[in-house]
Amino acid sequence: MNEVARVDGPAQPADMDAVPQNIEAERQLIGSILTDNDLFDRAASVVQSAHFFDPVHQRIWDLCAARIQKNALASPVTLKPFLEGDEGLDALGGPSYLVTLAASSVAPYAIRDYAQMVHDLAVRRALMSLGRDVTAKAGDVTVESEPSEQIVEAEQALYALAEQGRAERGFQSFVSAVTQAVEVASAAYQRDGGLAGLSTGLKDLDRKLGGLHRSDLLILAGRPSMGKTSLATNIAFNVAKAYRRGMTHEGKEGAVEGGVVGFFSLEMSAEQLAARVLSEAAEVPSEQIRKGDMTEGEFRRFVEAATGLQNAPLHIDDTPALPISQLAARARRLKRTHGLDLLIVDYLQLLKAASAKDSRVNEVSEITQGLKAVAKELDIPVIALSQLSRQVESREDKRPQLSDLRESGSIEQDADVVMFVFREEYYKEREKPGDHQLDKMAEWQAAMDAIHGKAEVIIGKQRHGPIGSVDLSFDGRFTRFGDLAKPWQSGER
Structure with missing residues (x-):
């Protein structure tokens, strides 16, 4: 399937009203990051820049990610030089829009819910895009375009879409790892035999x-x-x-x-x-x-x-x-x-x-x-x-x-x-001596009895x-x- 079917590259049709999106949730999510950079990891485990509907929000998120990953501060003041002359930002009011974002931040405990909402709406847009792509390919009747291959491609794209967006595990504390190991061992013990699988x-x-x-x-x-x-x-x-x-x-x-x-x-x-x-x-x-x-x-x-x-x-x-x-x-x-x-x-x-x-x-x-x-x-x-x-x-x-x-x-x-x-018996059967070779026959029979x-x-x-x-x-x-x-x-x- 082409890029349009992926969550990380959603197409934006002309009729924006028909597209699932929530610009206000995107603003509040980014605003929270700009006011408290420590919240970034919590949101980044769910959402990526391509999940944002507004391209300006995508660019701001990427800048936040780049600076935070370098242990540098991401705030309206520090991001301003990187967005000078950005036409999309200028259309929203210029650098003052960054201040507006920071002012619309939400409580830290709600950050993951907002990230999940932005992610889920991106998946819906990707599903719509995938549907359009499948329809277009099905309508393109050519010798190379086999229906069975199209079905396989569509299924692969759908499964990939279903698997995207799961939180990355990253580093775990030893206590967390030990707890999981004990849970696996407990399940294995209850499985009667102490099996891990x-x-x-x-x-x-x-x-x-x-x-x-x-x-x-x-x-x-x-x-x-x-x-x-x-x-x-x-x-x-x-x-x-x-x-x-x-x-x-x-x-x-x-x-x-x-x-x-x-x-x-x-x-x-x-x-x-x-x-x-x-x-x-x-x-x-x-x-x-x-x-x-x-x-x-x-x-x-x-x-x-x-x-x-x-x-x-x-x-x-x-x-x-x-x-x-x-x-x-x-x-x-x-x-x-x-x-x-x-x-x-x-x-x-x-x-x-x-x-x-x-x-x-x-x-x-x-x-x-x-x-x-x-x-x-x-x-x-x-x-x-x-x-x-x-x-x-x-x-x-x-x-x-x-x-x-x-x-x-x-x-x-x-x-x-x-x-x-x-099975040694399979090969030994083919070594059977003739009936007239009594000694060898007795020896062969004893060997066959042992491996039968x-x-x-x-x-x-x-x-x-x-x-x-x-x-x-x-x-x-x-x-x-x-x-x-x-x-x-x-x-x-």
């Missing part, structure tokens, strides 16, 4: 990661058939199933347990993904669901599971070859309409860059940067699945490592957490904590990962 539903993985942290990009990588999609589906199901709405520790209404999940399935259809979720919930093998080969009891469990999950906040988008800009726009729309606490993308290499690049490495770099931007913008964890290169297969030790990531530079750099799914139903999540990078491995159970019949019972946990699961 969203629970995956897998206890050992949660302990290693501390949960899924907001604004983080997590890469879940593996070779085909390792179970990447299964693990991502399990996490999505666990988060959506645990969803409970209430008042958060921040004093807002939202998810206090679990969360709303958005799942971009670029490889599988929504129906196939739903079948996987239902297979896990109903404990009916996914291939039997696909073939319809179920007993009456299994079908009843399948229907009961479907009924129980129909209200789970799990939203699936199976549009193939989605550009990163479209994905971001759809994620914004989902958060605005239904809320969004976790986003999963299956998988990274199937996304498209917004524009053609000279190499695939640069395209993947744009995609990973875009996903990280979505995580920060929407303040949610984003899990993106990724394929590994074939060089894993040529090594004797098949455990993946960071260098195995395709186009690994950008993925490794932009991700906060990189995890690999590894086990999987490993290798954490190769983590900004918030240590790297290492997490052992999980894996039931291939239901494509389900779970917590692995340790020998000393015979009495608990």
Whole structure:
């Protein structure tokens, strides 16, 4: 969108009476700053010069800001030399107008309310400007002007408009920081497990990661058939199933347990993904669901599971070859309409860059940067699945490592957490000796028994904590990962 759609550059149409503005509030706000410079920081956390409707007020505000930031006094007397010959000021009565402003100051306790009023009226003007811009572009019918692209641009502009004007945090006292840390820890403690982030539903993985942290990009990588999609589906199901709405520790209404999940399935259809979720919930093998080969009891469990999950906040988008800009726009729309606490993308290499690049490495770099931007913008964890290169297969030790990531530079750099799914059983099955090799067969069978139903999540990078491995159970019949019972946990699961 062009500049006219932004709060910091509002257009001023000829019919001023139709434009939301309050000149008197602007005067009193600036007058208060001119009489007490200490109030500037309180107002500047809400309003900027471009939020003022009157261009003269914009210039006066900029001068005030420049002088106050240099620890110099901003008053009618000190500003006068900088505004000599200003045509706009001359039209309002010249330098004496500065004295008039100072005389119209308001009480210090009201300064933030006046700043908020000036800001809100600027947002209204920007909305009107954005509407005119969208109308003009829609009416300009050209080959280059695709309606779908216009919708994405309009949504991006609207979301940016909604996010503008939030007070900057700046420096905080240690007492304030400690208070917030205690509030986060208290919320984590009440979440049963002491997690700082969203629970995956897998206890050992949660302990290693501390949960899924907001604004983080997590890469879940593996070779085909390792179970990447299964693990991502399990996490999505666990988060959506645990969803409970209430008042958060921040004093807002939202998810206090679990969360709303958005799942971009670029490889599988929504129906196939739903079948996987239902297979896990109903404990009916996914291939039997696909073939319809179920007993009456299994079908009843399948229907009961479907009924129980129909209200789970799990939203699936199976549009193939989605550009990163479209994905971001759809994620914004989902958060605005239904809320969004976790986003999963299956998988990274199937996304498209917004524009053609000279190499695939640069395209993947744009995609990973875009996903990280979505995580920060929407303040949610984003899990993106990724394929590994074939060089894993040529090594004797098949455990993946960071260098195995395709186009690994950008993925490794932009991700906060990189995890690999590894099932040794998959490779061991392919080493089965011939039936006539009895000694080798017995040795192979013993090795298979030791690793059967086990999987490993290798954490190769983590900004918030240590790297290492997490052992999980894996039931291939239901494509389900779970917590692995340790020998000393015979009495608990």
